[in-house]
Amino acid sequence: MDPLSSTFSALADPTRRAILARLTGGEATVTELAEPFTMSLPAISKHLKVLEHAGLITRTRTAQWRPCRLEAAPLKEVTDWLAEYRRFWEDSFDRLDDHLRELRKKKDR
Template structure:
């Protein structure tokens, strides 16, 4: 089953691409705007953008003479849904740990009350 998660997580594995996504969280930006904080050429940034677009994390718009990029919310929903399964797993484990600690603390209180 190809759910696209491998491509999504591969794209997210690069810190430059994560920083680009962080910038795009504030709104659309052109390649030149995205390249500013990095010591990379516009072609290098464009390669990162291509990876992000192919993974479905961003999309390219069209405004006058530019093609600003913006986030693609559906991809982030897919990631969030996948993570939610693991969040439930950890929540259940923490609930069991809370129960155990309450039991242990209750036993200690019973012993000190003797």
């Protein structure tokens, strides 16, 4: 799977998005990341493996701790990809605004 597809696949799950949101505040252990969820640690670990495979997080080992850290580079790739579509929609809305202005002018005549 290409990197962009891996990123979108990882972001498709709300639990994984919540984990990423938590990591914007800094490193966290698996136990800390699991706290707000009603799922087992092995289930959280599976989510973390998906995020790690997509390059969205890294896990390090310090003694018995395995802190997770957000890696933002794949999110930048998503943002860059979406920017093209944003321009498309902004241009489309600008054309619609122009058209509506023309219609109003015709109506006011």
